[in-house]
Amino acid sequence: MRRHTVVDSPVGFLTLVAQDAALIGLYQHEQRHLPAAAAFGSRNDAVLPAVREQLAAYFDGTLETFDVPLSLSGTAFQRAVWAALQAVPYGSTCTYTELAAAVGRPTAVRAVGAANGRNPVCIIVPCHRVLGADGSLTGYAGGTARKSFLLELERSSLTLFA
Numbered sequence: 001m002r003r004h005t006v007v008d009s010p011v012g013f014l015t016l017v018a019q020d021a022a023l024i025g026l027y028q029h030e031q032r033h034l035p036a037a038a039a040f041g042s043r044n045d046a047v048l049p050a051v052r053e054q055l056a057a058y059f060d061g062t063l064e065t066f067d068v069p070l071s072l073s074g075t076a077f078q079r080a081v082w083a084a085l086q087a088v089p090y091g092s093t094c095t096y097t098e099l100a101a102a103v104g105r106p107t108a109v110r111a112v113g114a115a116n117g118r119n120p121v122c123i124i125v126p127c128h129r130v131l132g133a134d135g136s137l138t139g140y141a142g143g144t145a146r147k148s149f150l151l152e153l154e155r156s157s158l159t160l161f162a
Helices: 049-059 076-086 096-102 109-117 144-161
Strands: 002-007 014-019 022-028
Touching (some): 076 096, 076 109, 096 109
């Protein structure tokens, strides 16, 4: 049974969707590729307390690596892209070309971009860390302002710990 809650964050409202004890969705308000609200299940504000706590720590700049159970539905290719995204370190970026190479499909840059855009668990699966070949902030389902905010948050947090 799916359940969801909505939490406020520095990038706006986030909808957390759980099935059993795993996070299956983390969506930003009005992002592209947002599922229909009926897919979120019933509202339950007690759902996923560890995810809420870790998101708060991430936005405070004190958490670099999330440790929450995920259950991601997608094609084998999408899941491979999402796994590769999780290997991009906090405060770092890669390009879509580098991500395509990381999944063993160096000519599939557009397909990698499409899979990146369909990431069902933004922020935790850090699709915001992927840039265009020229370093531009392209292709973020939550919008470039949010992408810029998340990248700057990570960069500024790194300098605090240096």
